[in-house]
Amino acid sequence: MPTPRTLLALPLSLAFLCLSMTSSQAGPAPDTKALVRLLVTRGRVPAAALLAHDSRGLGATPAGTDPERAATDYALGTTAYARSGTGISRADHFRAGSITKTFIATVVLQLAAEHRLSLSDTVERHLPGLVHGAGNDGRALTLRSLLTHTSGLYDFTEDTGGTVPVTPIRAVRTAITHPPADQGRFSYSNTNYVLLGLVIRQVTGDSYATEAERRIIAPLRLTGTSFPGSRTTLPSPHGRAYAADGSDVTDLDPRVAGAAGELVTTLADLDRFYSALLGGQLLPPRLLREMLDTRTAHGSYGMGLFPVKLPCGTTVWGHNGRIAGSYVRTAATLDGRRVLTFRVNTSEIADPGLEPALLAAEFCPRTS
Template sequence: MPPIRTWPVLPVAAALLALLPADSSALPAPPTDSVLPLLVTRGGAPAAALLAREGDATRYARAGIGISRSDHFRAGSVTKTFVATVVLQLAAEHRLSLSDTVERHLPGLVRGEGNDGRALTLRSLLTHTSGLYDFTADTGGTAPVTPRQAVRIALTHPPAERGRFSYSNTNYVLLGLVVEQVTGRSYAAETERRILSPLRLTGTSFPGSRSSLPAPHGRAYAADGTDVTALDPRAAGAAGEIVTTLTDLNRFYAALLGGRLLPPRLLREMLDTGAAHGAYGMGLLPERLPCGLTVWGHNGHISGSYVRTAATADGRHVLTFRVNTDALTDPGLEPAMLAAEFCPRTSWNDRVPNGDPGSRHSFG
């Protein structure tokens, strides 16, 4: 069979767009659903899907072939929001402090090439201001490594300037180790206990070394059309291991931003972008839209999958969309999708900006 990218575009151009209301209170279709097929025709994805939630109403749409609402998929760096939430819960319980040094919890681990865990705080890991090198720049984001191997790879490189935002998956691998040190359980087990079970996120899991996806699932493709559905999640670990569903992601972000997982003080800290100079909170990305609204969420970029979740600050309106390939070939489509969902009266020209909206990182 030829690579997926050589398949005829005609069925895709015909949209194959399905609007499937989840219940009698389904939302009316906004401009978002006209942007969705462009993720296929202009973005180069074999298929795309979105699920929007506003209050108790939901709306689902898809474009292309081989993707469905109930699919399990890899969500890459969306994992970081879950890990950050667990760390902040531990802070609320006074089991750690965000001002603790990395050295306090992981003595002797972060040393070498100018890196020093005695000078780094947990806050600097959460906000990507530690300066630690991103280990995936060496592994390509596909080679399985243990957490300590990932850290050792990062420590063969000198750090970037501390205090400046520099996205690094190494930060969240270390936070996963901190959670294990503090609780005596893996970050995956602790996240399941604290978040997945209480919110009934039954489609979400941390696969460990399992390379297959739970059923049901579609296929995942690299940019060249290679099938990469099977993937060893140890390539990502606490920086991007999670497998989930559209429904679960919307439920999680609605609960988090709605105040169900953190006390108000720590939720405000999570949304504070001061340390990262406006670029990042703690496990959350802000996105200011053309209509002036700022939405909060995260993207996830891992081999064969790209995911983006965004929500209003109160968690009442949430959008998650995904494609079954590494990334979109037209990067302007992501901000267009968010503007169409949250600013439906914004003009089309404002929805599709010129230029590159930002760099892409392994696992998001």
């Protein structure tokens, strides 16, 4: 079974992949529906689905808007759905892997807005004595460094293979048996977000799942989204999930990822969440700007989001998620008015050029 771990595709490599694919095509670029079909034929996945949302005709919904109004505004937008292969439907629940990180980062930034923590707080302040050993020192690490993956902490899933359910404390203790990478350099690590989940509990007295439910899932009416904890089954409806060797991995203990990748959700819910987040409905402007600031990670990552600049000059924001039997990608314009989510029911896409081509087909102006 391949390791169900989340991998971050760097913006620069995505841009180059997109450039190479579009430059090699003769005539107009294919649309998103054609590319979804290619995920099955050229990408060799069992099934793929994409849901796009466009609310550019609506007025902007400012921060602080009543959640019911926000949900209504979203419903007024137009959507386009494409599906290829068998075993996937629009309403399916699926595992979203590291897209969980955007939810966790949003909760942490909301707590910062409430002055219950500061991004400059050290890890030691909230989790005394936990990060210590093999050169790791929680006194030298800030919450900002966790959010931006610049802490240097080792990724615990390198040891567990992303297949072993572990408690958050055990995940951190596994990581700190290894010396850190250079602090201040971008180095993607699931350990960072496991620690942020622990910080949320320490600050609020509730789990990250409870806080995300109260602050994000319920207000936005994300009725298909949940943090399953140790539940190994998916809610209905759902299709099957397959490893690269074809084995069925639909049932999975989400504790293999925890706060770094536990989320279960739907296409429509992810579109709604990213539209609301980037549209200013979940964070005040100052904190949303912090979330989108990539300077700490030298352009690679903000806080739970990363940018991709497409060949046409448009930059989209979002995240991807990879866990056993599932790969998911959400991307949106800076204002959140145009957003797409696509998923496949396996961990790998054979042709890596298809993802950036999908983004370009959706977000770049079409030429005849």
